[in-house]
Amino acid sequence: MKNILIISGHTNTTCDSVANKAIMESLEKQLPESRTVYLDRLYPDFRIDSNAEQERLLWADIIVLQFPVYWFSMPSLLHRWMEETFLHGFSHGSTGNKLRGKTLILSYTTGAPTEAMDFDAFFGNLRAACQFCGMNYGGSISTGGVSYQMRQEAGMLAAIEEKAHQHARRLVDFLQSIP
Numbered sequence: 001m002k003n004i005l006i007i008s009g010h011t012n013t014t015c016d017s018v019a020n021k022a023i024m025e026s027l028e029k030q031l032p033e034s035r036t037v038y039l040d041r042l043y044p045d046f047r048i049d050s051n052a053e054q055e056r057l058l059w060a061d062i063i064v065l066q067f068p069v070y071w072f073s074m075p076s077l078l079h080r081w082m083e084e085t086f087l088h089g090f091s092h093g094s095t096g097n098k099l100r101g102k103t104l105i106l107s108y109t110t111g112a113p114t115e116a117m118d119f120d121a122f123f124g125n126l127r128a129a130c131q132f133c134g135m136n137y138g139g140s141i142s143t144g145g146v147s148y149q150m151r152q153e154a155g156m157l158a159a160i161e162e163k164a165h166q167h168a169r170r171l172v173d174f175l176q177s178i179p
Contacts, residue, residue, distance in 0.1 A: 004034035004175060005060035006107075009067035009078025012040050018157065019109045019146040019164040020068055026168030027066075031175070035059070039077050046077060048084035054098070057085065062103045062138065062178065064171070065126075069110045072122045082129070091133045100134035103178065107171050108140065109164075111147030119144070141174055143167040 006027055010020040028036055037056060042049075057063065067074050086092070091099045106126060110119055120140055130137040146160045 002061035006064045022164035053085040103136040103138040105138040106140035110144040114144030
């Protein structure tokens, strides 16, 4: 299997996440050879170590961005990570070819039901970033209906956790199908 880097872009997986935390834990168990990065744990102050993150990207063949959809976009911490990591001369520009040929996959959750709207339409910017950097856009895996408001009742909490484990399984199957 190719080198898989999974970036958790949730702003607080420690105490403010059910679905994304469960997805990450499942992925770590199912893909022990992958590397995972929890941006919230490394950079709670949003001060991204560009060199360390670029080294991780150099290692990877496939980059998975795992995040909840916040206000029709990715969380601010994940956006900041891209701003500080996808730099001129590294990811783009006359000498910026370090991401060329790598595959980017979006893996995200939403509080709204999946059928509520076309969430993939919100991420045209990430597809454009792939094109700009010479990356391959590998598609997305999404799960809806995992709102934080549903955590108050045990049955709903269990349903969120089950959806998260199913999400992780679909993502693993998808990653394993990539030649």
